[in-house]
Amino acid sequence: MKTAAAQFDLFDAAPGYREVPRPTPKNRPAACGPVSASWNAEEAARRLEAEGNYRVLRKLVPRPIVARNESHYPHLAVLVDTETTGLYHARDEVIEIGAVAFTYEDGGRIGDVVGVYSGLRQPSSPIPPEITRLTGITDTMVAGKAIDMAALDALIEPADLIIAHNAGFDRPFCEKLSPVFVPKAWACSVTEIRWADLGFEGNKLGYLVGQSGLFHEGHRATDDCHALLEVLARPAGEGGALPFAELLQSSARCRIRIFAENAPFDMKDHLKARGYRWSDGSDGRPKAWWIEIDEDLYGDELRYLRAEIYRWSEAEPPAVRLTAHDRFRA
Known part of the structure; x- marks a missing residue:
């Protein structure tokens, strides 16, 4: 058996081998010098992408702010994002809010950024450690804010x-x-855009930003608003559709929220498979399985409930008509 001293590394040169210095090729630069003033980073990125083996992400640069009266687009929307001490609005508090106001036209083309707000707020109790881990916001940052x-x-x-x-x-x-x-009309860029149909693999903001060819730093509230604005503004999918145009159309439609109140217990799996969700009544809604659908689908859904769930032709489950002014409320 060999001793440790007698063993040699199989990835080293053989014992007794003496390495001979190799001549340096004449065309090899001695060291990497400073980037030439003629260097064009965007051109380099395009050439890499043209090869088909690379995908280059561009750093997101927030749009400049212009005066509202200088923008020629007629409508105004505001992107908002909040960071909070928890998930429940009844007991948790906002610790940061970011907002980016922009103009747009009826067809869904985005115009100019006309206002930005970012603010921190000290809550009534210390920020939970898990919230600091997720948001990067500490008690020191919000002290006195x-x-x-x-x-x-x-x-x-x-x-x-x-x-x-x-x-x-x-x-x-x-x-x-x-x-x-x-009193404002609200729209949700998670649920009211069919991201998969536009070629995206998910609806989380990080996926959307990356697949739009961008990256951004910080992930604070206002940073995320700027990032979402660029995703909404960029053509996507095979047809080059504007995500913001779809969001406008979706938010303008009326929807119906149906509560399958008093549905038989043994029907819960059928309701769940059809897309119904359970409400335990703690938020003031009926304690029941519920679904939200486009208004023009209400007749079909009512027929389904009567025939398959209640098995009573005159059943009238509670239903609420929702517009953008009502949706997404607590």
Whole structure:
């Protein structure tokens, strides 16, 4: 058996081998020098992509802010994003809000950024460690901070539409923060755009940004608003559709929320398979399985419930008609 001293590394040169210095090729540069002033990074990126073996992400640069009266687009929307101490608006608090106001036209083409707001807020109790881990916001950062409600309200008040990437989460927190949000029409860029049909692999903002050929740093509230704006503005899919145009169309449609109240217990798997979700009644809604559908599908859904679930031709489950002004409320 060999001793450790007698063993040699199989990836080393053989014992007794003496390496002879190799001549340096004449065309090899001695060292990497500074990048030439003529270097064109964008041209290099395009050439790499043209090979088909590379995909280059561009750093997202926020659009410049222009005065509202200098923008030729008639409508105004505001992207909002909140960071909070938890998931429940009834007990948790906003610790950061970001908002980016932009103009747009009826067809869904985005115009100019005309306002930005970013503010931190000290909550009534320390920020939970898991929230700091997720958001990067610490108690030190928010100490003594308060949201400038006058500035925020001035940005929101003239808006035709408020957009959030998960409006079901952000709207209740925003309405708790300021009454200016309450009468507004809201749209959700998670649920009201068919991202898969546009060629995206998911609806999380990170996926959308990356697959749009961009990356952004920070992931703070306002950073995410700027990132979402660029995703909404860029043509996507085989037909080059504008995601924001689809969002506008979706938000303009009326929807019906149906509660399959008193449905037989043994029908729960059928309802779940059809897309119904359970409400335990804690949020003031009926304690029942429910679904939200386009208004023109209401007749078909009612016939399904009567025939397959209640088995009673005159059943009238509770239903609520929703517009963009009502959707995504608590």
